[in-house]
Amino acid sequence: MDAPRSEKKLLRVLAGTREDPPPVWLMRQAGRYLPEYRALRERAPNFLDFCFTPHLAAEATLQPIRRFRFDAAILFSDILVVPAALGQPVTFEAGEGPRLDANALAQLRDDLDHGRLAPVYETIGLVKQALAPEVALLGFCGAPWTVATYMVAGRGTPDQAPARKLAYEDPKTFEQLIDRLVEASVGYLVRQLQAGVDAVQIFDTWAGTLPPAQFQRWCVDPVARVVKGVRAAIPDAPIIGFPRGAGTLLPAYVAQTGVTAVSLDWMIDPAFACAQVPARMALQGNLDPLVLRAGGRALDAATDGVVAAFADRPFIFNLGHGILPDTPVANVERMLGRIRTG
């Protein structure tokens, strides 16, 4: 390799190197399945307050690294801080998920309020000081489409029907919202990178409910613009895309967005992904979060299956979506033992 070799295994893989055993981290690794997180969380019952309190968010980010020695820490935050920083009121009801004021869509700010997001950038600084040099720090944002689904519906929905309906019935209005989110996402990711994250992930959790033409317009094109915008400021920024549920549309996403690597959900066929994604591009994923919760022999078999499926290419072990809150910690240990001893 010509590029300087990073101390961080995860960054070496993102640069195109195969590492054995593969680096590993888990989506939502800082979260409710950890007793130390649940104890910490009691110190700021309001979820957004917790995200915006640097010493608490930094501690939540670091907890799973101490316990499991993951190869990457991911900033503890939420994709809905972006709508909040665009002026849309956001709250989190315990056990109910997010609530956004959909009536505020017509009065959004033009620019992201970086003052509101300053605690996030401060959190990044605190985590950087505490992390061992071999552990990468990841920042993130939601993809414009996924963030828009919450902004339009005012909450999480099983089928993203409110945003999908608006996009069909009034594509101009919807496009204006997407445009604003593209610009906001670029600004937010650039500031995270400037504050010290090593790489970023763009979460398109609800990409999988769109038919091909809509997937192109509302997922692929906006993410491509976010990637281009970030790279205009920071040319070598490693960017992981996560188009959850992309399925047969993955090749278009990979070819057109310009992401450095792709994170795969648990439904996709690894053989399809390996064949369709260039051999030097890192893949990340894709254990079923439910088998991690189930544990036992099923977990062993599924873990081995994921490791084997991506054995011949740059690969980051992860889940196909976030870890489930009722996952036993012992199951995470069992999985890690299996990955790390090969």
Added chain:
Amino acid sequence: MDAPRSEKKLLRVLAGTREDPPPVWLMRQAGRYLPEYRALRERAPNFLDFCFTPHLAAEATLQPIRRFRFDAAILFSDILVVPAALGQPVTFEAGEGPRLDANALAQLRDDLDHGRLAPVYETIGLVKQALAPEVALLGFCGAPWTVATYMVAGRGTPDQAPARKLAYEDPKTFEQLIDRLVEASVGYLVRQLQAGVDAVQIFDTWAGTLPPAQFQRWCVDPVARVVKGVRAAIPDAPIIGFPRGAGTLLPAYVAQTGVTAVSLDWMIDPAFACAQVPARMALQGNLDPLVLRAGGRALDAATDGVVAAFADRPFIFNLGHGILPDTPVANVERMLGRIRTG
């Protein structure tokens, strides 16, 4: 063609012929979006009673044919009549969906109670008498996996976690349930065909939540056994498979199940399906139900897109899932005009 040419356009397409304009029917075409259905439904408020009352179920089956001249009628019924006929108590709460007694799983009957299902077979006879000779009649059942998700959870779930968890934690118990459903599905479909349906569709609504190895074991293998069992009794039975959400796993489903044709959801890339499915095998689908609800220019563009995507092969126009209850009837007429005038 060597086979006798059917009067029914839909059967000609299932036999491998291209027809222009393509035949069309809609999943859930008999249902709540029709005012005449809502009026009929009031005559038997209990949903299962309605399904099991032949003159009412036959009338519901025929209503959309009279109004829209679809190329196929589909038996008005529900996939959960099978658990009911296996002895599991099933009820439908208004606005809440189905409720099944999950505690009854250990006391299921060995064989399907065809006496309980006799009204279904009687409904088929009534519909056959009333249908014009060019209209096909479709029977159906749920695929073993999809029916099992309701039987295990006791209700519909967003992620099918209860059945997926049981399948991971106790695969032997889950396999016994699947085996019973394979046998029941064979018996049920054979009786429908003997009663007079021209073809059957196997609905695997929740196929899309399984990772590849589980998809193979709980979707592909059981459906292959159902197809084999039906064909042992009725060798030329046309069978449409609907593995909703199969995505990149569609080729395995097509190659291994033995279905006559495949119905596609709206998320799959038509170019992928056309390339992966043998050229003489009919495809069915795959308009986004939400764009039919939205209407207008978006509906025109999406309808044209589906027609164009499958222009070169045997094709049945349909939705990618059931029609939404709040879909305006005028939108269905608009879509049909567009398909039928080319």
